[in-house]
Amino acid sequence: MESVDMSWVMLGTILVFFMHAGFSMVETGFTRSKNSLNILMKNFLTISIGAVLYFIVGYGFMFGTDAFGFIGTDGFVLNGVEDIGFFIFQSMFAATCATIISGAVAERIKLNSYILLTIVMTAFIYPVVGHWVWGGGWLSELGFVDFAGSTVVHFTGAAGAIAAVMLLGARIGKYSKDGKSNVIPASNVPLGALGVFLLWFGWFGFNGGSALAADVTVVPHVISTTMLSASAAVIASAYYSSLRYKKIDASLTLNGALGGLVGITAGTAAVSLTGSIIIGLISGIVLVEGVAFVDRNLKLDDPVGAIAVHGACGIWGTIAVGFFATDGGLFYGGGATLLGIQALGVVATFAWTFIMTFIVFGVIKAVAGIRVSEEEEISGLDFAEHGSQAYELKDIMVTTPPARQSNTGPTGATLVERLDQLHGKSIKMD
Amino acid sequence: MESVDMSWVMLGTILVFFMHAGFSMVETGFTRSKNSLNILMKNFLTISIGAVLYFIVGYGFMFGTDAFGFIGTDGFVLNGVEDIGFFIFQSMFAATCATIISGAVAERIKLNSYILLTIVMTAFIYPVVGHWVWGGGWLSELGFVDFAGSTVVHFTGAAGAIAAVMLLGARIGKYSKDGKSNVIPASNVPLGALGVFLLWFGWFGFNGGSALAADVTVVPHVISTTMLSASAAVIASAYYSSLRYKKIDASLTLNGALGGLVGITAGTAAVSLTGSIIIGLISGIVLVEGVAFVDRNLKLDDPVGAIAVHGACGIWGTIAVGFFATDGGLFYGGGATLLGIQALGVVATFAWTFIMTFIVFGVIKAVAGIRVSEEEEISGLDFAEHGSQAYELKDIMVTTPPARQSNTGPTGATLVERLDQLHGKSIKMD
Amino acid sequence: MESVDMSWVMLGTILVFFMHAGFSMVETGFTRSKNSLNILMKNFLTISIGAVLYFIVGYGFMFGTDAFGFIGTDGFVLNGVEDIGFFIFQSMFAATCATIISGAVAERIKLNSYILLTIVMTAFIYPVVGHWVWGGGWLSELGFVDFAGSTVVHFTGAAGAIAAVMLLGARIGKYSKDGKSNVIPASNVPLGALGVFLLWFGWFGFNGGSALAADVTVVPHVISTTMLSASAAVIASAYYSSLRYKKIDASLTLNGALGGLVGITAGTAAVSLTGSIIIGLISGIVLVEGVAFVDRNLKLDDPVGAIAVHGACGIWGTIAVGFFATDGGLFYGGGATLLGIQALGVVATFAWTFIMTFIVFGVIKAVAGIRVSEEEEISGLDFAEHGSQAYELKDIMVTTPPARQSNTGPTGATLVERLDQLHGKSIKMD
């Protein structure tokens, strides 16, 4: 392998890793401060467990010798694997897929149950889909196009999120008895906005690195389509939300940027620059409608909009390739074949991921429970699960408790002295 | 084109993109929290609109076939353009120039009027200056040196900001009736400091990428001068501010880092390492004096110090090349020619940008108005323009409103029951 | 030098620079908000002064012509130095070593005394250690292995921190009279978590760049071991802390990630992927125990856990090479020689750094004082040293003070008018 190609893929690897900082900030910013520590821990554990498990089994299932076009069968613990660079690049994707779920289930899921789900996701559910499309499985045989993972990574994550949220239920207070969807405002949108920038930044590695080489004919094109699609989506979601809701909705516009990125991920190398702008514009609208549909029709409580971003826009992006691919796309006289294959890929991925997640998480629910107690949810997961809080605790809140006892006649000059005699020198804490 | 050069330029592109995260955090951190959403939206829309418009027209005006040394005339929608990588790299610069204005006009400008200005800026005003210097226009013919854009990008942005602020006026309460400049403290300096780091980080791509190739004789030198100048500027502004104001002023020191980066941008490849340290030290002082001058003499209300950072230090950086360029600089026996050309470039750029911006924004002011209502400004732009707020809203603030009506004798055990009968089951919201 | 190698090292340089953003956010997030500005200024000044001084003298002491295997003797101001890229890469490391101290001494050190220490650290103390190991000094002669600086950079920083904290003492209220270690909660853990991500991200450049070339046989391996060790450490510290303290401690888990990174830094190129996981797991436990030991046994007040992260894990990482190095490690039949050399390196580094820092900082303490006044510490360093605060100041707190004077019979319709007559039109500030 060439040094320059290796460097490019390693750069991509590092950037995809960095997307996890983005996910963490988006999820922390879009939820309430009483659950911030918990969300951060979920994210750190997801990327960590994901990387280790992908090394042990995930990579093998995904890229090992094919069996029935369904799954890989060797290369566990990288046994006999030459290209370590390719492994580490791919391992970042595995964790990305898993972390998508963490946002949708935030503020009420039990940490340990979440971890169990993450384990199955990164070790098995995702690698299988990955094998179908990138590991020489049946979908790749059919000619399914998903350059960097609109379906493989993003839609898979969203499908898992749908199943998880269905089993988990909404946060307390999110839906009124009459089914009205209530507002649970974000705690730190600037942090969330930063997270979106981090994701956007990392995405250049996600899409660009997927060229797997510093190919001058591919990479600049990929960087450009990625940039233009995200930009178009920001514009679309900003103005479409102001059309629909009278105001430019900040958090929807931020989601919109991500929607545009998810939307272009499949076709980034296959569509023209103009095509990428159109895909982005539509992604922005799909996102706004998607959030409304998930929140008010499906009544799935998704605090950060993960299902709309990665699900709705993931589907759109995958299908869009069928229309906009300069080679084989419907709009370029390529007929409907590709379109059909793309659709098939989406359906198959949904079926597999949704069903598997539903079963696995359903079992966890039955056996261990998946939701924190109502009391913990109200007072916040941070104190309950981590014994602490994310933001400053006022000094006055933390004090050494007064010892309880009755007064037995003390002596001494001042009241304080007398009290001190009773209790021994009092320990003063800052 | 070589893979390695392409990779380097793409890395630069990604890093320059990331500078927008920096701008957003600086502007959000240095202003009041009641306007944070609005500032974030401005930044996201600027980069997005900038990228799309630069693709459609900007690139053509800047790098198309020259007409009279003034403007490019073809290559719109990248028609007939080979090097997509160069386009996407340049498009990030266009947005950067526009976003500089957003900080200076923060906390009182109407979002849509700002957007209109941004459109003209990225589509026309900036590309023309860019053509003069980098597109084969008249300034490049004269031998004007601006390696990465102290003038082309930064000073152009600042010149536009001056015009915009003049038309817009100061924030309510910024200046007392007697002309005293009052303090409007920042809401989140740590976020602003993070923004400065993001900008500094991205600047290595801004200057380094401008080599347009992984040239071993240029790039390491550029990275080093960029680093040393910024460092020297931090030291200078920290200690100069403590000399002038008795305290090491944190926000001025943060601005100082940016001043040092702007200051070295023109000469990064042309001056020696020692030269870069001197340029940086002076930039740090120029920044502190610049902020004082803009704020207290010009009475231009610039919440984030954009005019001092990009304007004062932009001029200094461009002129400095005339002194410190190892080839042709005054201090290296190169005479005053280069110095004169540099000065001419600054003047020409100011004239063009200031006048154009003044006209365009003046028209917008006359036609649509550019400033939010006093009431909106006081209560904050976030709620007024986006219907929401950036940071956590206390639960108690959000409640279902009590229905107003007179009591008609109810029956039932407890008061609550009786009230419920009156109103049907009450909907309780979190 | 090859373009591709240069590009890779420059990428590393930029990433290591970015680690300073990480340090700043971790330190700001883990301490109280009344000291945030001060911590940010410390970090900005550290990197800035570090870079400039390393250019002037540090590089020469570290990589100049060797004298007695102890120190370099030329190349000051890069005199006669060819490879500028190598210099700038190394300069980032120097600042990193110094900044480690800033976290441990936070919330009570005098800024200027800290700066003096930083100067000596980056100009002399660190370069000497660097010379021993990387500059052809005696330790490198012995075959001491420290690929990217577990000892050279991290442990050196920690050793300095220990000396500094011993001389400085604990923050007011940290230890009760009876020696009990009290809790002083963090002010912004999400910001701290972001900092950890920034550091982790930058670390890929820290370790990867240390290959000093885009070597396909080394780099992917280094990126992988770095990733796996950090991941393993996160898992270990999360679950070990929950075992030890009943809860998954968020801030310890965040420290754990850094512990795993420090732990793999020495052996990143020398150990197997599996080895890196084991090293990481142990690092996570070492971190948790290290924090407990430093805080409750040594009673060294280290607000951010710098001593445990860079010290305890730095030692472990260096020693671990002796066990896990696939070539020469004890577990690979290499005998105990390497192990002995590694241990010797740790001891020598500690002796030199601790003693030097103790002397230098002791002198500063005697001459200028190193600690702010009790009053300043209680009210916070931000207002005392910078005249301002990090987060929003409520409008009502800032007002124009009422002039004090007695009432001399005024006339006029309303009370307000009469008062105004008395005082001339009152200036109203926002």
Place this chain on the structure above:
Amino acid sequence: MKKIECIIRPEKFSELRQKLGDFGIYGLTVTEAAGCGLQEGKTGVYRGNEYEINLFPKIKIEMVLTEDMTGEVITLIKEICGEGNVGDGKIFVMPVEDVIRIRTGENGVGAISS
């Protein structure tokens, strides 16, 4: 006129406020407070050290009412905010000599009648 100050659990505020409205009382002033009493503190842990939180967040509501309403308002508060758990809170009844509506300058009962 009387001033009723009550200290309640934050999570009860929303419902109480609504019921007061149903009851015809819209005017009130709220402040965030923290309180302690018989309620047992909770223990947290940070970096391995335990700490006790023994001040609990409470909401303090102030209402100035005409004499005749106080009784029913107190009943209402007790019914809505009384969980029966330690920490439910207190109600204080205090005398008020006069009330002025700043907008109109009217005082006495007229100043609080909506």
Place this chain on the structure above:
Amino acid sequence: MKKIECIIRPEKFSELRQKLGDFGIYGLTVTEAAGCGLQEGKTGVYRGNEYEINLFPKIKIEMVLTEDMTGEVITLIKEICGEGNVGDGKIFVMPVEDVIRIRTGENGVGAISS
């Protein structure tokens, strides 16, 4: 002695405070509060769902004064804080039995005279 509690719009505080000072009154205690009454709520929208904010930020000022000053102080508050818009706020006058200046221990009027 009387205690005057007034609930006003935050933006009025700065001027009121200054005028009180001109008037010779420097001692006061301020708390941030939120209130509701006749003032109409405002509607926000977040991710497409509407919500109503019907508690408004207010500033609560507490001043303990000698009987004779209360009248003029009330006038002053009405003049400065009375915009004539719903939501201007209220003034409550309450009895105080004693005041102690912690620093000196002196009580009664001496404790609040500057």
Place this chain on the structure above:
Amino acid sequence: MKKIECIIRPEKFSELRQKLGDFGIYGLTVTEAAGCGLQEGKTGVYRGNEYEINLFPKIKIEMVLTEDMTGEVITLIKEICGEGNVGDGKIFVMPVEDVIRIRTGENGVGAISS
């Protein structure tokens, strides 16, 4: 029964609270306040412009007590919170007509006795 309101320096709260506990008083309500009076303002500087901070953070403690305890409690507050520096704070003693314990509904002294 009496209500004691005291305004103190935040750094004194922890010790005062503990001593009150030693003294048998556990029930109290705290709010963060800001105050001014004779205490001199401090000057800050931001981006080269000076500004004055002349409201100081204070802690406001409210305790409802039986008549007989007020005296000693006041002494205690004076001893603990009296540094002798301007800004130490004030104590206000006010009448309370009734207290209700929401949890049990009991009123009068029984509502505050622990």
